[in-house]
Amino acid sequence: MVEKRWIISFSLIVFVALLAVSWEFIGGVTPLVQNTDAIVGSDVAWILTSSCLVLLMTPGLSFFYGGMVGTKNTISTMLQSFVCLGVISVLWMTVGFSLAFGEDVGGWGFIGNPTTYFMFNNVGAGVESTLAPTIPLMLFAIFQLKFAIITPALITGSFAERVRFISYLLFVCLFSLLIYTPLCHMIWHPNGLLKNTFHVLDYAGGTVVHMSAGFAALAGALVLGKRNKKEHTPTNIPFVLLGTGMLWFGWFGFNAGSALAANESAALAFATTNSASAMAMLTWIFFDRVNGRKVSAMGACIGAVVGMVAITPAAGYVTIPQALFFGFISAIVSNVLVNWKVMKKMDDTLDVFACHGVGGIMGMILTAIFAGVPNAEGHKSGLIYGGYEDFSLSMMALLIVSAFTFGGAFILYKFTNMIIPLRVTEESEQIGLDLSQHDESLDMGKM
Numbered sequence: 001m002v003e004k005r006w007i008i009s010f011s012l013i014v015f016v017a018l019l020a021v022s023w024e025f026i027g028g029v030t031p032l033v034q035n036t037d038a039i040v041g042s043d044v045a046w047i048l049t050s051s052c053l054v055l056l057m058t059p060g061l062s063f064f065y066g067g068m069v070g071t072k073n074t075i076s077t078m079l080q081s082f083v084c085l086g087v088i089s090v091l092w093m094t095v096g097f098s099l100a101f102g103e104d105v106g107g108w109g110f111i112g113n114p115t116t117y118f119m120f121n122n123v124g125a126g127v128e129s130t131l132a133p134t135i136p137l138m139l140f141a142i143f144q145l146k147f148a149i150i151t152p153a154l155i156t157g158s159f160a161e162r163v164r165f166i167s168y169l170l171f172v173c174l175f176s177l178l179i180y181t182p183l184c185h186m187i188w189h190p191n192g193l194l195k196n197t198f199h200v201l202d203y204a205g206g207t208v209v210h211m212s213a214g215f216a217a218l219a220g221a222l223v224l225g226k227r228n229k230k231e232h233t234p235t236n237i238p239f240v241l242l243g244t245g246m247l248w249f250g251w252f253g254f255n256a257g258s259a260l261a262a263n264e265s266a267a268l269a270f271a272t273t274n275s276a277s278a279m280a281m282l283t284w285i286f287f288d289r290v291n292g293r294k295v296s297a298m299g300a301c302i303g304a305v306v307g308m309v310a311i312t313p314a315a316g317y318v319t320i321p322q323a324l325f326f327g328f329i330s331a332i333v334s335n336v337l338v339n340w341k342v343m344k345k346m347d348d349t350l351d352v353f354a355c356h357g358v359g360g361i362m363g364m365i366l367t368a369i370f371a372g373v374p375n376a377e378g379h380k381s382g383l384i385y386g387g388y389e390d391f392s393l394s395m396m397a398l399l400i401v402s403a404f405t406f407g408g409a410f411i412l413y414k415f416t417n418m419i420i421p422l423r424v425t426e427e428s429e430q431i432g433l434d435l436s437q438h439d440e441s442l443d444m445g446k447m
Contacts, residue, residue, distance in 0.1 A: 038127045038129070038133060038134060039127060039134060039135065039136065040134040040135070040261070040262075042262040043134040043135050043260070043261045043262050043263075044134075044135050044136070044139060045262070046257065046261070046262040046266065047132075047135050047139055047140075047143050047257055047260060047261075048139065049253065049257075050143060050252075050253035050254075050256065050257025051139070051142055051143045051146055051253065051257070052253070053249065053250045053251075053252060053253025053254070053257065054143070054146035054147065054150070054250055054253045054254050054257065055085070055146045055149070055250075056246055056249065056250040056253075057146075057150050057246065057247055057250035057251065057254065058081055058082065058084060058085055058146075058149055058150050058153050059081075059082065059246065060242075060243045060244075060245075060246025060247040060249075060250055061081045061150060061153055061154065061243060061247060062077075062078040062079075062080075062081035062082050062153075062243070063078070063239045063240070063242050063243030063246065064239075064240055064243025064244060064246075064247060064301070064305070065077050065078065065080075065081060065156065065157050065160065065243070065350055066078035066081075066235070066236070066239055066243070067234060067235055067236040067237060067238070067239025067240035067241075067242075067243060068157075068234050068235075068240055068298070068350050069160050069161055069232065069234070069235060069349070069350070070161065070232035070233065070234075070235060070432070071233075071235045071432075071442055072431070072432025072433070072434055072435065072441070073160060073161045073432050073433045073434060074235045074236070074434065074442055075433075075434040075438060075440050075441070075442065076161075076165070076432075076433035076434050076437055076438060077156065077157075077160045077161070077433075079165075079438065080153070080156040080160075080163075080165070080168060081153040081156055083169070084149050084150070084152055084153040084172065085149055087169060087172055087173065088145070088148050088149045088152065088172070088176055089145060089149065091148075091173060091176055091177065092141075092144075092145045092148050092149075092176075093119065093120050093145075094118070094119060095114050095118055095177070096148060096176060096177065096180075096181055097117050097120070097123070097141050097144065097145070098112055098113065098114050098115065098116045098117035098118050099111055099112045099114055099177065099181035099182070099185065100112055100144065100148075100180075100181040100184040100185050100188075100189070101116075101117070101131060101141070101144070101184075101185065101188075101189055102114065102115070102116030102117050103116045104185075104189065104191040104192075107191070108193065109185070109186060109189070109191050109192045109193030109194075109195070109196060109197065110182055110185065110186060110193055111181065111182045111185050112181070112185050112189065117141070120138075120141070122137075123137050123138050123141050124136070124137060124138055125137075125138060128140070130190045131190070132260045134260070134261055135260065135261075140260070143257065143260075144184075147184075147205055147208070147209055147254075148176060148180060148181075148184075150209065151176070151180055151208075151209045151212060151213050152172045152175050152176055152180070152213070152216075154209070154210070154213035154214075154217070154352060154356055155175070155213050155216045155217045155220060155352065156168070157217065157348075157349055157350030157351070157352040158216075158217030158218065158220045158221045158348045158349060158350065158352040158353065159217075159220045159221060159224045159349065159422075160349040160350055161227055161232070161349060161429070161432075161433065162224055162227050162423055162424060162429055162433075163220075163224060163422060163423065163424070163433075164420065164421060164422060164423065164424050164437070165433070165437045165438070166420055167416055167417070167419075167420040167421065167422045168422075170416050170419065170420060171412060171413065171416045171422070174412045174415070174416065175216060175409060175412055178408065178412065179212060179216065179404070179405060179408045179409060179412070180208070180212060182404075183207070183208050183212055183401065183404070183405065184208050187200055187202050187207060187208050188202070188208065194207075194397050194400070194401070197393075198393040198394065198396060198397040198400075199381065199390045199393050199394065200364075200393075200394055200397045201313060201314070201317060201367050201368070201371050201373060201381065201394070202312075202313045202364075202367075203255070203258055203269065203312065203313055203314060203315045203316045203317060203367075204254055204255040204257075204258035204269070204312045204313065204315050204316075205254070205258070205312055205313070206309065206310070206311075206312040206313030206314070206359075206360045206363035206364055206367070207313055207360060207363075207364050207401055209312070209360075210309045210312065210356045210357070210359060210360030210363070211356075211357060211360035211361060211364065211401055211402070211405060212401070212405045213352065213356050213357070213360075214352060214353045214355075214356040214357020214358065214359075214360055214361075214405075215353070215357055215401075215402055215405035215406040215409060216405055216406070216409035217348060217352035217353050217356065217357060218346070218348065218352075218353040218357060218406060219406050219409040219410040219413060220409065220413060221346050221347055221348040221349070221353070222346060222410070223410065223413040223414065223417070223422065224413075224422055224423050225347070225423070226346075226347040227347055227349070227429065228426060228429055228430070229430075230347055234298065235442070237297050237298060240297065240298060240301050241297055241301060243301075244301040244304055244305060247305060247308070248277060248304060248308065251273055251277070251308045251312075252270055252273060252274075254273075254312070255269040255270070255272075255273045255308075255311070255312055255315040255316075256269040256270040256273065256315070258315070258316070259316060265316045266316075268315070268316050269315035269316040271320060271323075272311055272314070272315050272316075272318060272319075272320060272322075272323035272326075273308060273311055273312075273315055273323075275311075275320050275323040275324050275327065276307040276308065276310060276311035276323045276324065276326045276327035276330075277304045277305075277307040277308045277311070277327060278304075278307070278327065279307060279323075279324045279325075279326075279327030279328050279331070280303045280304060280306050280307025280308075280310070280327035280328070280330060280331040281300050281301075281303040281304040281307065281327075281331075282303070283303060283327065283328050283331035283332060283335075284299050284300065284302060284303025284304075284306070284331045284334075284335055285299050285300050285303060287331065287332055287335050288335070291339075302334075302338070302351070302355060303331050303335075305355060305359075306327075306330055306331050306334045306355050306359045307326070307327035307330060307331060309330070309355065309356055309359030309360055309363060310326045310327065310330035310359045310360075310362050310363040310366065311323055311326045311327065311363065312360075312363055313360075313363045313364055313367045314326065314363060314366060314367040314370065314371055317367065317370075317371035317372055317373050317382075318367075318370050318371060318372065319372075322370045325366075325370075326362075326363070326366055326370075329362065329366070330358075330359055330362040330363070330366075333358060333362055334354055334355050334358050334359055334362075337351075337353075337354035337358050338351045338354045338355070340354075361398065361402075364394065364397075364398055364401075365394075365395075365398070367382075367394075368382065368383060368387075368390065368391045368394035368395065369382055369383040369384060369391065370382050370383075370384060371387075372385065424436060424437070
């Protein structure tokens, strides 16, 4: 018998589909004034390519996480990442993009007007100069969609092997609308609070994506509690290697694409991304060896990802030597956190906070120290260039973002749990989520 909550969820999908079809006929769509004169073809080609690269990161993440969990939870873990391609795409085109980049509400710089681009109204082939001056607004919106997709997918590693799938879907929707879009607006919108008041620099999402996902992951691990059987053997290390390769490949679009143009800033971001990741990978495996642990494929992959996370907010603002330092120091800090007994007790299954959360924090701090971005007075903003005020404001913003993302996610987990229990039953956890949630298994895939 179909559970009532699944019927309600399907009814919501039907409602959104019908609303989308009828919106134009009830006067929701207004004629667009298409300003296409400023479009630069090379920029369009690069951001189209970057959008594809960033989209590939989510399937890459599903392999990365799926290879790390136990055999009986592989499909479920991979699906939790993969399903975001569908869920977040619909949310973003319905109201998410408007909340993130719509007209600022009340002049507070906190959230966008949900009606500005509702159902992608007013999102067309023309240019919106304040957001992306040389590419169509439609392309900018789609590029930003890929960031919105991977952010909640990153969280899934923290509560892997014990979360109820329908509850997870509800949480993902709430997180995206109530935490991701406000944070995106505050940092990347021209009138954003953290951008203008606190002078936060986030080139490609170290704060918006990785810190928000990392702190939400920490909250999730605390709310759902420990697994009944904490230890497991990773299912498929080659999956982890494949996923890392896909993430590394896609990250060039993630960071270099954030230049929003085919220019020198994109080239710099491309180079710094590779440099930080390479250094972090090597640092991780050598640091493991110095501490008596064997060099492992898993460690090499985790180190590479930590380096990419750390360089993300600064990718277009720092030099190659500085990028190498980003990778080096961030890998050491994350490695220490991953192996810290306190973190082990929390049972963040795949160490999402220690890698993405801490990597994002390190990136934000290091960006505030090293970023070479001229301000209105002609000075560079990083601490080493004399940007003491900007550094202080960035550290205040770090505390604000941490409290907002952790506290907000904690409340959303509790709210979700009131509606639909977040955690599967003990029997379902014992069977594994592949069978208990999806009636599928790796054995079936071999048939």
